[in-house]
Amino acid sequence: MEMPRSQIQRNESLKIPVGFRFYPTDQELVIHYLKRKVHSLQFPATVIPEFDIFQTNPWELPGDLWEKRYFFSKRKMNLNKCSVSAGCGYWKAIGKDKKIVAPGNNQTIAKKKSFIFYKGNCTKTRWVMHQYCLVGSLTTPFSTQKFTMPVGEWVVCCLFWRKKKGKNQFKKKRLMDLQVIMGNNISQIASPSCSSGITEISCDDLDQEASSDCIIFQPST
Secondary structure (H helix, E strand, O other): OOOOHHHOOOOOOOOOOOOOOOOOOHHHHHHHHHHHHHOOOOOOOOOOOEOOHHHOOHHHOOOOOOOOEEEEEEOOOOOOOOEEEEOOEEEEEEEEEEEEEOOOOOOEEEEEEEEEEEEOOOOEEEEEEEEEEEEEEEEOOOOOOEEEEEEEEEEEEEEEEOOOOOHHHHHHHHHHHHHHHHHHHHHHOOOOOOOOOOOOOOHHHHHHHOOOOOOOOOOOO
16 A cells, blocks of 8 residues: 555654755764764754654654654663564564774774564565664773773664665666676677576665655555
């Protein structure tokens, strides 16, 4: 069932000027919002509400389901587990954590963990969550090696519906790859057939698939 926009505008507390979208980079999200939240500092804009995202289903969270939604939530102490229960299902961790470094140096200031939502009957959905956790360095007395540990009780989460890539997108990417390799001779080669096999999903791949201007989906699947 396609959901009209008039029924999915459910959060009026955000203060974004008309015509603007909240589309921060990982560094901006961590430095200007998460870090300020942890240290109780003033935000540049009131755009991220507090919400316990693990108490409900992702399609029932406040905000515009057509856009990426951001929430401050209390950090789960058992987040290192492979899955975390939420609503009628659970969030399952995927891939490796991504380090977020401070601009100008390689110091890790946060970690980004990705999740996929599964319904209670182990049915995989296309709901994706990126969770950002502030971290600090720790050196033990008996070792010179530095370890990272979570800082503060707050995390910031980004949720969105990951749309499927169409065949035309796969073909276009293949043609662009061939054009880089073979230059102008690309016109002499027929379009390759696309492969449906996907071996690995990265955080960046999930973000790119969510950047479509229009997404039509069933929010409860």
